[in-house]
Amino acid sequence: xxxxxxxxSTLSVQEGDSAVIKCTYSxxxxxxxxxxxxxxxxxPQLIIDIRSNVGEKKDQRIAxxxxxxxxxxxxxxxxxxxxxxxxxxxxxxxxxxxxxxxxGTGTSLTVIP
Amino acid sequence: xxxxxxTPKFRILKxxxxxxxxxAQDMNHNYMYWYRQDPGMGLKLIYYSVGxxxxxxxxxxxxxxxxxxxxxxxxxxxxxxxPSQTSVYFCASSYSLSPGQGYNEQFFGPGTRLTxx
Numbered sequence: 001x002x003x004x005x006x007x008x009s010t011l012s013v014q015e016g017d018s019a020v021i022k023c024t025y026s027x028x029x030x031x032x033x034x035x036x037x038x039x040x041x042x043x044p045q046l047i048i049d050i051r052s053n054v055g056e057k058k059d060q061r062i063a064x065x066x067x068x069x070x071x072x073x074x075x076x077x078x079x080x081x082x083x084x085x086x087x088x089x090x091x092x093x094x095x096x097x098x099x100x101x102x103x104g105t106g107t108s109l110t111v112i113p
Numbered sequence: 114x115x116x117x118x119x120t121p122k123f124r125i126l127k128x129x130x131x132x133x134x135x136x137a138q139d140m141n142h143n144y145m146y147w148y149r150q151d152p153g154m155g156l157k158l159i160y161y162s163v164g165x166x167x168x169x170x171x172x173x174x175x176x177x178x179x180x181x182x183x184x185x186x187x188x189x190x191x192x193x194x195x196p197s198q199t200s201v202y203f204c205a206s207s208y209s210l211s212p213g214q215g216y217n218e219q220f221f222g223p224g225t226r227l228t229x230x
């Protein structure tokens with residue numbers, strides 16, 4: 001099946017700086033890559049996603065880039081704010097072993113005021 | 114519109130006991146999923162369903178069973194609970210899984226925190 005690796009596991013940035021989280025995947029058939037934000041004790045919520053026919057997508061301070069050749073995708077958060085502090089998960093959707101989402105192990109982001 | 118709901122919120126089980134985690138959605142989504150989330154880890158898929166009467170195994174199905182008799186409900190059954198099943202369980206739903214066919218967003222329920230002692 002698909003294997004998704006996510007780095008770093010923890011990330012601390014000063015407020016206003018940028019944060020970058022990277023994920024790699026193994027299955028070339030994966031074609032949809034969502035990013036989720038999970039605040040402590042809460043449910044994961046989708047913040048941005050990208051499909052395999054697109055190289056980059058932006059939504060205000062958040063952007064995702066995808067390199068299909070290298071099988072990696074990244075989340076970029078600019079002008080970070082304390083409310084961005086949370087755990088972020090990447091995922092890859094693969095049809096090779098059934099219609100399944102495979103999740104990374106998460107990045108705990110702390111934005112220091 | 115309640116979205117995805119789960120009950121109970123918390124539960125403590127003894128080893129060998131059984132229980133059913135309830136999940137319901139009111140968005141008329143055809144796809145539903147059960148995940149478990151262990152501390153410091155990502156989400157692992159237990160079972161999923163592409164419609165009423167159809168279920169399939171995910172990455173970690175052992176020790177669990179599901180059924181999908183209606184579009185709205187997708188209960189997860191634990192038989193003979195074991196300490197390894199201590200986790201937070203999330204149910205999720207989505208309208209479509211195919212990027213070319215439209216909306217893929219998974220909506221998650223609030224989770225059930227299960228402890229097996």
